[in-house]
Amino acid sequence: MPTTGISCRRGTSTILGTIIFVGIIFSAFIPMMLVIKQADTLHEMRKHELGILEQERGDEALYVYVQTVKEPPKLIIKVQNKGALSVNIVRLWINDDSFPIDYNVQPMSSIETIYSYTLQVPEDDDSYYIVVTTDRGNSIAFDTYLNWDFDLGWGSDIKLVNILINSLPGNIFKIKVIGPELTEPFTVDNETLSLKYEPKFFDVPIEGEYTVKIYRGTKEIFSEIATISDEEPVYWVFA
Numbered sequence: 001m002p003t004t005g006i007s008c009r010r011g012t013s014t015i016l017g018t019i020i021f022v023g024i025i026f027s028a029f030i031p032m033m034l035v036i037k038q039a040d041t042l043h044e045m046r047k048h049e050l051g052i053l054e055q056e057r058g059d060e061a062l063y064v065y066v067q068t069v070k071e072p073p074k075l076i077i078k079v080q081n082k083g084a085l086s087v088n089i090v091r092l093w094i095n096d097d098s099f100p101i102d103y104n105v106q107p108m109s110s111i112e113t114i115y116s117y118t119l120q121v122p123e124d125d126d127s128y129y130i131v132v133t134t135d136r137g138n139s140i141a142f143d144t145y146l147n148w149d150f151d152l153g154w155g156s157d158i159k160l161v162n163i164l165i166n167s168l169p170g171n172i173f174k175i176k177v178i179g180p181e182l183t184e185p186f187t188v189d190n191e192t193l194s195l196k197y198e199p200k201f202f203d204v205p206i207e208g209e210y211t212v213k214i215y216r217g218t219k220e221i222f223s224e225i226a227t228i229s230d231e232e233p234v235y236w237v238f239a
Contacts, residue, residue, distance in 0.1 A: 057136040062087045062105065063164065064132055064142045065236050068154040074118040075146065077130055079103070080110035080238065082166060089114060093131040101132075119148060143201065144234055155233070161210055161226045163200045163237045174215040175200060177226075180208035204228055212237050 061083030067076040075094070081087050089103040092115050103114050114132070130142040144158040161177050204210060207228050214222035226235040 059085050060087055060138050062140050064140050066130055066142050070153050076113055077115045078112055079114055081105040088135040089132050090135050091133045159204050159228050160234045161202045161204055165239050176213045177202050178211045214239050
């Protein structure tokens with residue numbers, strides 16, 4: 001038998017085997033690369049979504065404040081949205097008790113009552129701390145404990161005038177909080193705004209009416225009377 005024919009058939013078999021082997025390798029490699037590419041795409045999409053969520057979480061500007069009622073003793077929880085995004089409130093905490101709620105607060109708007117909590121007196125002599133949570137994962141607290149005493153009624157260890165200024169960062173304001181007639185009126189000057197919708201908290205010494213004045217330069221741009229009492233120890237000024 002001629003050796004040339006045998007060698008030719010062997011060479012053809014080798015080439016065909018190599019082609020089949022390469023085909024098997026590519027048939028496994030290409031789908032694997034497609035799966036890896038798809039996984040990378042999904043990872044980048046998820047990373048982008050989380051980045052947007054984190055940005056939106058930082059842009060939420062929800063503020064909680066509470067009105068107290070003496071007869072019957074209860075807490076009325078209110079919220080105000082001073083941001084550009086709508087905020088979905090999903091849960092309310094009063095101390096260690098949680099209450100599922102569902103409120104959508106539109107930008108630059110408020111809801112006068114998201115929850116009314118009536119105390120079971122006299123067993124409920126206690127301090128109350130209020131927090132709401134949003135669907136973006138933020139927890140926003142009312143900024144002081146409220147104390148209930150069956151004999152004395154509502155009170156608070158802290159009396160605050162909270163001033164929320166809606167302005168761009170970097171602006172410099174003079175803020176005066178002038179209180180009831182004391183030896184020296186309670187006055188705070190020269191506050192620099194570092195964040196948009198940044199609140200300023202002023203711990204006032206006694207109950208009574210406080211005049212809040214805000215100046216930009218020498219020009220008065222805002223004035224309001226804030227009344228501090230046992231039933232409303234924290235007063236919000238939205239300027």
